[in-house]
Amino acid sequence: MKDPLVNLAGYVLRRASAVALAELNQRLAPLNLRHADVAMLMLIESVPGITQSHAGRVLDIQRANMAPFVARLEARGVIERRQVDRRSQALDLTRRGRALLSRARRVVAAHEATLLKRVPVKLRPMVLPILMALWNRDAA
Amino acid sequence: MKDPLVNLAGYVLRRASAVALAELNQRLAPLNLRHADVAMLMLIESVPGITQSHAGRVLDIQRANMAPFVARLEARGVIERRQVDRRSQALDLTRRGRALLSRARRVVAAHEATLLKRVPVKLRPMVLPILMALWNRDAA
DNA sequence: ACACGACTGCTATACTATATAGCAGTATGG
């Protein structure tokens, strides 16, 4: 089938992302986690006590959506909130959160391995640099 | 800010895709198009008379979602449906659709150029091969 | 010849992710 879109980086980027995301979410389903949950847990682990609003900025989650999202994780007992200010909330992992995260990390690692295995060995070292460049974390 | 997620290809893939998609949609807004519309128009142009269900499979759009999607494009007068069977619909661009598509194509080209410009020249030739590989169009 | 399974287009519905608007309260810098 002649697909005229496969020459468009933007299109292939979107399709690749959609597939990878679906696969990851499927892998995480047994842990009752979604990709965003794991991202949050990993961020909090890496920056313990990070502010809720700050975490939202890093992960690009709106303040409005942060509230129920964090509340769910807290209700589940994997993170806890600590008042830092009378407005800011610091986030930390609970013992349970750390245990869950360590399981999730294995799933993520397997997912990453699957992704990279699809790329020819010679191209593999360029995957992250190219994705970072496309994401445009540095330039304007 | 130490972001522990930037080493994960899946994460960066998702973020890059989200940014690129948002940018493209913004560029297309003046034409009153979204990225999915353009994908459909380009596909129909490339395979005139393609069946609605077939187009849905190529673009990975569910049959159920295809119906209102195609209806919108038809109501707008950019595509037309032709009965091929008493069940299958063949899709074609109208004159108006071709005109709109040629404008959209310029927007898409500009978007593609912007994306690729972010990638160091030496890595640029690897962008599409890597994205295709991640998308996994061939392997299992 | 025709029954059956597979396919098409469709409606209705639901779920997820994300976005906008606005509020009450708090911190901070000029």
Add this chain to the structure above:
DNA sequence: CCATACTGCTATATAGTATAGCAGTCGTGT
């Protein structure tokens, strides 16, 4: 000490995608 910016939050809206099921049609195997 006041104006401004910030925080967490609720309520709500929009877009994209997914599921279930229906009526009708087609193609194939026997």
